[in-house]
Amino acid sequence: MSTLFLIQFLNGLQLGVLLFLLAAGLTLVFGIMDFVNLAHGSLYMIGAFICASLTFWTGSFVWGVLLAIPIVAVIGFFFEKLIVRHLYESNHLDHVLATFGIILIADTLVQLSWGPQGIAIPLPDYLSGQVEILPDIIFPTFRLVIISSGLLIAAGLYWLITYTRLGMLIRAGASNRTMVSALGVDISTLFAGVFALGAVLAGIAGMLIAPITEATIGMGNDIIITAFVVIIVGGIGSMKGAFIAAILIGIIDTLGRSFLKDILEVFMESASAATAGPALSSMLIYIIMAIVLALRPQGLFPPKVR
Amino acid sequence: MSVQEVPKNLKPHLQAPSLFGFGQGKLVTILIMALLFMLPMIAWWMGNKFYLDFSVRIICLAIAAVSLNLILGFGGLVSFGHAAFIGIGAYAVGIPAYHGYESAWLHFPLAVGLAGLFALVTGAISLRTKGVYFIMITMAFAQMAYYFFLSLEEYGGDDGMTLWSRSDFGLINISDGLTFFLLCYSVLAICIYLTFRIVNSRFGMVLRGCNSNEPRMKALGYNTYLYRLTAYVISGAMCGLAGALIANLQDFITADTMTWTRSGELMFMVILGGAGSIFGPVFGAVAFLLIEEVLSAFTIYWALPFGILLILSVLFIKGGVNGLILRGWKS
Numbered sequence: 001m002s003t004l005f006l007i008q009f010l011n012g013l014q015l016g017v018l019l020f021l022l023a024a025g026l027t028l029v030f031g032i033m034d035f036v037n038l039a040h041g042s043l044y045m046i047g048a049f050i051c052a053s054l055t056f057w058t059g060s061f062v063w064g065v066l067l068a069i070p071i072v073a074v075i076g077f078f079f080e081k082l083i084v085r086h087l088y089e090s091n092h093l094d095h096v097l098a099t100f101g102i103i104l105i106a107d108t109l110v111q112l113s114w115g116p117q118g119i120a121i122p123l124p125d126y127l128s129g130q131v132e133i134l135p136d137i138i139f140p141t142f143r144l145v146i147i148s149s150g151l152l153i154a155a156g157l158y159w160l161i162t163y164t165r166l167g168m169l170i171r172a173g174a175s176n177r178t179m180v181s182a183l184g185v186d187i188s189t190l191f192a193g194v195f196a197l198g199a200v201l202a203g204i205a206g207m208l209i210a211p212i213t214e215a216t217i218g219m220g221n222d223i224i225i226t227a228f229v230v231i232i233v234g235g236i237g238s239m240k241g242a243f244i245a246a247i248l249i250g251i252i253d254t255l256g257r258s259f260l261k262d263i264l265e266v267f268m269e270s271a272s273a274a275t276a277g278p279a280l281s282s283m284l285i286y287i288i289m290a291i292v293l294a295l296r297p298q299g300l301f302p303p304k305v306r
Numbered sequence: 307m308s309v310q311e312v313p314k315n316l317k318p319h320l321q322a323p324s325l326f327g328f329g330q331g332k333l334v335t336i337l338i339m340a341l342l343f344m345l346p347m348i349a350w351w352m353g354n355k356f357y358l359d360f361s362v363r364i365i366c367l368a369i370a371a372v373s374l375n376l377i378l379g380f381g382g383l384v385s386f387g388h389a390a391f392i393g394i395g396a397y398a399v400g401i402p403a404y405h406g407y408e409s410a411w412l413h414f415p416l417a418v419g420l421a422g423l424f425a426l427v428t429g430a431i432s433l434r435t436k437g438v439y440f441i442m443i444t445m446a447f448a449q450m451a452y453y454f455f456l457s458l459e460e461y462g463g464d465d466g467m468t469l470w471s472r473s474d475f476g477l478i479n480i481s482d483g484l485t486f487f488l489l490c491y492s493v494l495a496i497c498i499y500l501t502f503r504i505v506n507s508r509f510g511m512v513l514r515g516c517n518s519n520e521p522r523m524k525a526l527g528y529n530t531y532l533y534r535l536t537a538y539v540i541s542g543a544m545c546g547l548a549g550a551l552i553a554n555l556q557d558f559i560t561a562d563t564m565t566w567t568r569s570g571e572l573m574f575m576v577i578l579g580g581a582g583s584i585f586g587p588v589f590g591a592v593a594f595l596l597i598e599e600v601l602s603a604f605t606i607y608w609a610l611p612f613g614i615l616l617i618l619s620v621l622f623i624k625g626g627v628n629g630l631i632l633r634g635w636k637s
Contacts, residue, residue: 036438038570086621092438093384094620097577100570101616108610225449225566228442236438278457286450290431293443297434 003137008258009251014143016250017150021205022227023234023242024157025198031174031237031303032194035084036092038099040202040227041220042106043079047072047203048215049110052119061123065207069200076199080192088191107217118216127211146208153204154243161239170194174237174303226253229285233292235299245300249285256281325502325584335585342592343491350484358483359555364595365490366552371575371587372497373544378573379581380505381537382517384441387428387448388572391421391542393564395549397455400467400559410473410480414550421546422539424451429538433531445566455561466560473554480554490551494588497544502584504540513537578619 026040050071055064079102087098123142130138161167169190172180181187206220213219230249234241261277268276292300346361370392377383398417402408428447432440461467472480480486504510515523516530523530553559562568571594579590597615601608623630 030438036441083617090620092441093378093573093577096384096386096441096570097574098617098620100567100574101613101620103567104609104613104616108607108613112607112610221567225446229446232439232442232446275458275460278459279454282453282457283450286446286453289443289446290428293435293439294431297439299439 004258005255006134006137007139008254010139010143010147012251012254013247014146014150014250015254016247017147017154018205018209019223019227019230019250020154020243020246021150021201021208022223023230023246024154024239025201026227027231027234027237027239027242028170028194029198030231032170032177033084033088033191034177035088036095036099037084037198038096038224039102039106040198041224042103043072043076043199043202044206044220044223045110045215045217046075046106046206048121048206048210048219049114049119050203051207052121052210052215053114055121061121061127061211064121065204068203068207072203073196073200076196076203077192079199080195084195085188085191103221107221111217114215116217118214119210120214121211123211142211149204149208153201157201157239166193226285229289231299233289233299235302237303238299238301241299241301249288252288253281253285256284260284325499338589338592339585342588346487346491347484350487355483358487360595360599362483362487362490362555363552364591365487365494366548366555367572367575367595368588368591369490369494369497369548369551370545370572371579371591372494372501373541373548374572375576375579375581375587376501376504376544377534377537377541378576379583379586380510380517381513381534383433383534383538384573385444385538385541386441386566386569386573387444387446387451388541388545389564389566389568390424390448390451391545392549392552392568393451393455393561394421394424395546395551396553396559396563397461398546399473399550399553400469401461403469403471403473404461404467408471408474410475413473414547417546417550418543419546421549422543425539425542426535429535429542433534433538445569448564448569449566452561452564452566455564462560464561466558466562469553469557469559472557473550486554490555493547493551497547498584498588500544504537505584509533509536574616578623 022040022044025043026037029035029037029040047068051061051064051068053064054067055061058064058067083098083102087095090098127142127145129141131141131144133139133144159167161170169180169185172185173187173190173194177187180190202220206215209219226249227246230245231242233249234243234245257278260281261273264273264277264280267273296302342361342365346358349355349357349361370388373391374385374388377385395417398420399413402412402416407413428444432443432447435443455461456464472486478485478489480489505514512523512528512530512533515528516534520530549563552563575590575594576587577590578593579588580586598608598612601611605611
């Protein structure tokens with residue numbers, strides 16, 4: 001039991017890290033540009049597909065990821081310049097509709113380029129094995145790689161936002177956009193840069209998950225809702241909130257799916273637990289979201305200035 | 307009261323909404339509603355079941371869009387989870403039918419009641435928040451309902467469930483295509499008239515007032531939260547009714563009817579038609595399904611031109627089809 005618990009805990013951590021990579025971009029773009037980007041999940045999908053192609057081209061997953069990152073950044077940059085830019089002046093409803101259109105376009109373009117089938121990405125031998133993390137507890141190496149690279153990226157983001165000039169501009173932009181541009185900062189390049197950064201983070205999440213689940217069309221459309229739940233719970237615009245909420249929700253969701261049925265069996269007969277367990281566990285994160293919002297409508301860590 | 311005297315520079319939600327629109331827009335509205343009545347009749351007369359069903363589908367989704375318009379267009383509440391009410395309405399038909407209860411007098415009140423109840427509970431939480439939080443929360447609650455029905459293995463899970471016979475009204479038999487069409491058309495007409503009466507009532511004026519300036523309404527002593535919640539529940543219940551009709555139309559119910567993309571489509575219908583006009587959502591539903599049908603006849607990649615159209619319409623068309631009609635008549 002405790003072995004299984006530890007493994008599921010790590011799986012939850014892995015989901016949490018991926019959710020953070022997605023939520024970080026969403027919350028950055030919302031916090032600074034006040035832009036609701038439903039199409040963020042499309043960048044996640046595009047990252048996975050580009051990485052898949054490059055992995056087959058170079059013959060190495062690591063090169064695939066390294067080469068795909070700048071490509072996704074460029075896509076994000078031009079995506080902002082071509083479409084998103086023209087929507088800043090409109091209201092959130094227009095953002096939602098336009099980015100919904102972008103999802104349709106992105107899904108179809110991916111289908112046109114890569115075909116309707118999912119693509120499995122082969123891992124090199126040194127990543128596809130398993131390691132013994134504790135005596136008698138083995139865990140897939142690649143999932144550990146996901147967790148550690150996600151945590152590293154989180155640390156890097158923290159450093160970027162807290163200690164660099166770019167981070168200072170991002171924080172300033174989040175608290176007062178107009179003032180930043182009045183002080184002579186090239187706000188349009190800053191916006192495009194922030195959008196590209198968010199795109200890269202989403203793309204990396206897609207690249208990391210693709211060897212486990214395959215790159216498939218519409219893969220971003222489900223996880224993006226969970227990422228939205230994360231930033232709602234964490235407080236929209238807050239990086240710290242996004243990190244804590246992502247890890248919490250990743251772990252709660254995974255543990256709920258594996259153990260809720262067993263827990264329910266303590267209280268009720270096993271037949272009804274078998275029905276209620278899956279139903280309840282798939283609703284668990286939304287119930288948590290509802291509770292958090294009922295208590296704190298602005299999320300757990302709302303940004304201080306808006 | 308003459309509606310023509312309303313100043314033209316007012317925002318749409320501040321004007322008193324007239325039933326058939328202003329000026330010559332009236333003619334177009336009546337024409338479209340007449341076509342929506344005549345074309346299915348002709349299809350039925352020619353024995354073309356496909357176009358009859360297609361028209362009924364337009365009408366059912368138009369009911370859902372009309373319900374969304376009540377809170378989105380007039381109330382200014384951007385609900386991104388309306389597909390959930392369709393799904394709840396559909397399962398309120400499917401689940402009793404699965405257990406052998408076929409009476410429509412059970413199905414339809416259940417659909418309306420449960421959808422209204424879901425709206426009451428989720429609305430009570432969602433309406434505590436504003437703006438983008440509200441958009442995402444309604445979306446997340448809809449996704450919760452989606453996963454809930456997806457995990458019900460007893461009722462088909464992700465395979466969906468088949469409805470072996472349509473709801474039994476006793477007096478009339480809706481297994482017949484024409485009767486079912488007439489039922490749906492009447493429901494649509496009633497919902498439109500109900501919306502018209504609601505938005506022009508004192509309640510509707512408060513709702514529209516909250517849309518244009520909530521702090522001022524609060525200062526006038528209105529409990530804006532309760533007004534909005536009431537509107538949300540009415541809208542949800544109406545959408546549940548649309549769901550019950552859709553279940554009967556398709557004879558098949560799956561959780562896919564309540565994915566968040568369906569909510570997005572409903573929202574697009576309202577915006578495309580013209581949010582905050584009485585008949586706008588109907589135009590939107592007609593235009594949306596026609597475009598989808600025509601494009602998918604040309605190419606399986608219909609989502610591509612459709613997405614481009616969506617973006618262009620957001621960027622360039624103000625006031626939707628309804629606005630285009632009005633402007634077209636004026637120029």
